[in-house]
Amino acid sequence: xxxxxxxxxxxxxxxxxxxPFWFNMISDTQAAPEPELVGKAKAEKKCVLDKYDMRxxxxxxxxxxxxxxxxxxxxxxxxxxGHSFNMSLSTGENSCLGCHEDKAKFCDACxxxxxxxxxxxxxxxxxxEIE
Amino acid sequence: MMEKSxxxxxxVAGIAAIGLGAAPAINFAASDSHGAAHAVKSxxxxxxSAHRWGMVIDTNKLNEEVxxxxxxxxxxxxxxxxxxxxxxxxxxxxxxxxxHKQEIKWIWEEHFHYxxxxxxxxxxxxxxxxxxxxVTCNHCKNAPCTQACPTxxxxxxxxxxxxxDYHRCIGCRFCMAACPFGARSFNFxxxxxxxxxxxxxxxxxxxxxxxKCNLCAERLAKGEQxxxxxxxxxxxxxxxxxxxxxxxxHILDEHYTIRRKQALGTEPSVYYVM
Numbered sequence: 001x002x003x004x005x006x007x008x009x010x011x012x013x014x015x016x017x018x019x020p021f022w023f024n025m026i027s028d029t030q031a032a033p034e035p036e037l038v039g040k041a042k043a044e045k046k047c048v049l050d051k052y053d054m055r056x057x058x059x060x061x062x063x064x065x066x067x068x069x070x071x072x073x074x075x076x077x078x079x080x081x082g083h084s085f086n087m088s089l090s091t092g093e094n095s096c097l098g099c100h101e102d103k104a105k106f107c108d109a110c111x112x113x114x115x116x117x118x119x120x121x122x123x124x125x126x127x128x129e130i131e
Numbered sequence: 132m133m134e135k136s137x138x139x140x141x142x143v144a145g146i147a148a149i150g151l152g153a154a155p156a157i158n159f160a161a162s163d164s165h166g167a168a169h170a171v172k173s174x175x176x177x178x179x180s181a182h183r184w185g186m187v188i189d190t191n192k193l194n195e196e197v198x199x200x201x202x203x204x205x206x207x208x209x210x211x212x213x214x215x216x217x218x219x220x221x222x223x224x225x226x227x228x229x230x231h232k233q234e235i236k237w238i239w240e241e242h243f244h245y246x247x248x249x250x251x252x253x254x255x256x257x258x259x260x261x262x263x264x265x266v267t268c269n270h271c272k273n274a275p276c277t278q279a280c281p282t283x284x285x286x287x288x289x290x291x292x293x294x295x296d297y298h299r300c301i302g303c304r305f306c307m308a309a310c311p312f313g314a315r316s317f318n319f320x321x322x323x324x325x326x327x328x329x330x331x332x333x334x335x336x337x338x339x340x341x342x343k344c345n346l347c348a349e350r351l352a353k354g355e356q357x358x359x360x361x362x363x364x365x366x367x368x369x370x371x372x373x374x375x376x377x378x379x380x381h382i383l384d385e386h387y388t389i390r391r392k393q394a395l396g397t398e399p400s401v402y403y404v405m
Contacts, residue, residue: 068172070296073288075178075352080169087172091332122337123297130329 033113036105044099048079059118062089090124097126177354181371183272183291184346185400187382188265192366198240198263204362205238205344210335212325223324235316237344238267238359246391265367267359268293268314268344269391269399279309285341291372291400292346302339311395315343372400 015022041047047054048061065087068074077085086094093099100106103126111118174180206213214229240263244251247264274293276285284299285306307315321338329335333349336342346369347357360367370379382388388402 066296066298070294071286071288072172073178073290073348073352074172074174076173076175078171078173090334119337123334125329125331125334127331130331 030113033109035107035110036102037100038105039101040098041100041106046081046083048077048083048085050081089120090126097128101128103128175352175354179351179354181290181377182373183371183400184270184351184369185291185372185379185402186267186270186346187368187370187379187388187402187404189366189368189382189386189404190262190264191404192364193263193265195240195263197362197364197366198265200364201265201359201362201367202236202238202240204358206236207328208330208358209237209333209345210322210326210330211235211237211342212322213327214325216325216327218324226324227320229325230319233317233319235318235322235342237316237342238265240264241266247389249392249394250389264403265359266312266314266391267401268346269312269397269401270344270346272398272400273396275309275311275397276306276315279305281305288348292348293343294345294348295341295343297334297336297340297342300340302341304341306341311392311397312399315341317341 049057054061065077068077069087075087077087079085084094086092086098088095088098090097097103205211212235214231214234218226220226243255243259243262243264246266270291270293272291274285274287277283277287277293280286281303282299282301284297284301285293285295288294302317304317307313307317318336318338318340323329323335326335347355347359350357357367357369360369368379368382370377372379374380382404383402386404388404390399390402393399
């Protein structure tokens with residue numbers, strides 16, 4: 001009697017604990033979107049840091065850039081790979097959006113997937129969206 | 132079978148624990164923190180620099196028209212909202228009615244007796260009653276706003292410009308209370324519906340931050356003169372106050388100039404040629 005109760009209890013417990021896996025098995029999960037490179041960024045092939053660093057650390061890089069521009073008035077960033085960049089999110093040719101021209105494909109694709117909503121665009125403007 | 136004493140077991144375990152702990156520490160020391168370590172940050176080659184930026188406004192060269200032109204140039208370039216602008220209903224539906232007391236301004240016209248309340252002489256020359264006086268942030272040497280700001284969102288840059296980092300502003304408005312010149316405006320609402328044409332070279336602000344004149348830091352960085360100087364037809368000169376050979380110092384040497392509310396000791400960097 002006791003044995004049966006315990007075993008059914010355990011089975012239910014294991015099923016419940018692993019429920020995220022079951023859920024994933026029955027629902028079709030989407031693979032994480034790759035940021036799509038278009039236009040200038042595609043031709044350039046060399047970003048500020050290498051791809052994986054950029055993927056993991058772009059937010060700290062932007063934070064560092066902001067402090068540098070606003071506090072120290074240093075606006076040129078010469079990366080370890082020898083390329084110079086204009087430390088700006090959206091203004092000018094040599095800024096983030098100056099090279100990665102399509103914000104929807106570059107920023108939003110991943111941010112939407114990862115369900116993060118940075119508030120960059122409350123102030124910064126996408127030059128393509130200004131009519 | 133090998134004989135293992137408690138003593139020898141603990142020794143081995145201790146050494147193993149040190150080894151485990153050392154690995155991450157060595158890795159950490161060996162890694163160059165995300166490749167940014169070799170990066171060099173610098174100013175643009177053509178950037179203008181100064182020990183202390185200052186401004187001279189020649190009131191004799193100002194009239195209503197020029198003053199309007201200057202204000203227009205500044206506000207347009209910096210995406211300062213204009214509450215008289217009719218909101219695009221399609222793009223921004225349900226925009227609530229405007230309260231004009233919440234207006235936002237970086238540079239604006241003021242009457243002499245408001246701009247210089249301590250200099251209101253009994254028999255002040257007639258012309259000063261009607262002249263438009265352009266007032267803006269004074270980029271004070273002892274800026275009280277920077278001392279009031281609890282987050283260091285507003286701060287004094289090395290070259291004397293009192294600047295804001297809008298990212299850090301929490302909208303407490305202590306700076307507005309501290310500024311004796313009313314040079315700061317608060318965004319009580321999203322400014323975007325009231326921006327006629329968004330200038331792509333400068334961000335807008337968001338609801339809940341304070342804003343003010345930045346002496347066109349973004350233009351000085353590119354080696355260009357501020358917008359107000361360019362639009363002023365010679366009435367405004369911006370330069371280095373600490374450099375005794377600069378244009379601005381020559382003007383100060385040759386003319387009688389006044390500053391706003393000097394008695395407060397904030398040492399404004401904006402001078403008015405009378």
